[in-house]
Amino acid sequence: MISEHVDVLVIGAGPSGAVAASILHQKGIKVKVVEREHFPRFVIGESLIPRCMDHFDEAGFIEAVEAKGFEKKFGARFLRGEDVCWFDFSQKFSAGWDWTWQLPRAEFDKTLTDVLQQRGVDIAFGTTVENVVFDGTDSLTTVHDEQGNRKAIHARYLIDASGYGRVLPRLLDLDSPSSFAPMAATFVHVNDVRRPEGIESTRITFDVLEQRVWFWVIPFSDGRTSLGLVCPKEHLETIRQSDNRATFQHIIQQSDHYRRRFEGLDFLFEPKQIVSYAKAVKKLYGDGFALTGNSAEFLDPVFSSGVCFATESGALAAKLAARQLAGETVDWEHEYEEHMLWGVNVFRSYIRDWYSGDLQKFFFHKEVNEDVRRKVCSVLAGYVWDKENPFVKKHDRAVKAVTHLLP
Ligand code: FAD
The missing domain is CATH 3.50.50.60 (FAD/NAD(P)-binding domain)
Incomplete structure (x- = not known):
């Protein structure tokens, strides 16, 4: 050899x-x-x-x-029905990109x-x-x-x-x-031919369909857009249609915000699935x-x-x-x-708090404290080693402490 x-x-x-x-x-x-x-x-x-x-x-x-x-x-948008939450990375607490x-x-x-x-x-x-x-x-x-x-x-x-x-x-x-319950994802690319003009066209978005079920929309500069659904493993079984394409068309119908933009578009490949990721x-x-x-x-x-x-x-x-x-x-x-x-553990806390609903309560609350928002934005930007940020340092309880005070 x-x-x-x-x-x-x-x-x-x-x-x-x-x-x-x-x-x-x-x-x-x-x-x-x-x-x-x-x-x-x-x-x-x-x-x-x-x-x-x-x-x-x-x-x-x-x-x-x-x-x-x-x-x-430049940031990330989260939707839940009519509620919108936009994090702008330039507003984050920590120094950095x-x-x-x-x-x-x-x-x-x-x-x-x-x-x-x-x-x-x-x-x-x-x-x-x-x-x-x-x-x-x-x-x-x-x-x-x-x-x-x-x-x-x-x-x-x-x-x-x-x-x-x-x-x-x-x-x-x-x-x-893994310490998390098994989740599943299915995803595909489309030619985004009904992309609207302006900022809406390119905004990366996470559309919350249920507390533990969300849909991603990631527009690329070449006119393609990535679509994906993340949900508990057993949820994917309950929405399964005759084949992966039919399942994905069904998923698109669940998003009030994106249904009209993506329904009926051809998929650029057979939708893929990863279970227990x-x-x-x-x-x-x-x-x-x-x-x-x-x-x-x-x-x-x-x-x-x-x-x-x-x-x-x-x-x-x-x-x-x-x-x-x-x-x-x-x-x-x-x-x-x-x-x-x-x-890993900072993100683990935020992911846990996302799926428990606590973080969603904070994201979609009408009067969000701007100082807290900047600190959470730093975490979302990946600056999870900046222990000057109390939302990093006390990651395990910071979100709960804030949402506890919300009505
Ligand atoms: P990879 O990019 O997977 O590269 C590993 C390489 O190793 C591959 O090219 C593979 O061919 C090669 N390899 C494997 N076995 C062998 C072998 N035996 N010999 C030689 N080569 C081998 N992350 C994000 O940051 N943003 C996202 O939006 C995001 N979305 C995700 C959505 C889903 C549903 C999932 C499951 C994950 C997502 N991730 C996301 C995570 C992301 O996919 C990974 O964290 C990232 O790709 C890891 O990069 P890597 O370099 O470690 O591995």
């Missing part, structure tokens, strides 16, 4: 792997990425949040992504990997990881290409950014049940490896935190691995796991 040696092997070329690989390459570290698919490939996760921009900036991706003309996202993008991930992820390849990063597409064996912090990863040719890759450090592939969680028995692990790192992005943890799409965690963890794992390879002692428990879990 052919073999090769690298400093760091990254599994998966989604945003987590791409940010990690870029930062390592900038530091002069020999990095290789192995990716099962060929890009562009479809993946869900199209609404970004501003905190991601810090990571794209650090990885040197902003200019190339900007050049693609993706739709800029006040805009980001809403974009088709196939094109976005390819933009990032194109940049990496232009800079000389070795990405093996169509290459699947089969097995990994550790010897201390060194690892030997067996991969195969689409012709069945196998190869052994020796690495001094391994970053598992394989998303739902969850390579190391499976191989090392690191999977752990929340994932968790027992440990985010081990000797010689770190889990990043969805390979580590995924909570829920409602606040678009997935890519932000993917890039936060990818960037941090890369920087810590670089220090370790340079001979420094890295406290992975404190510097990696505790940091990442803090952010």
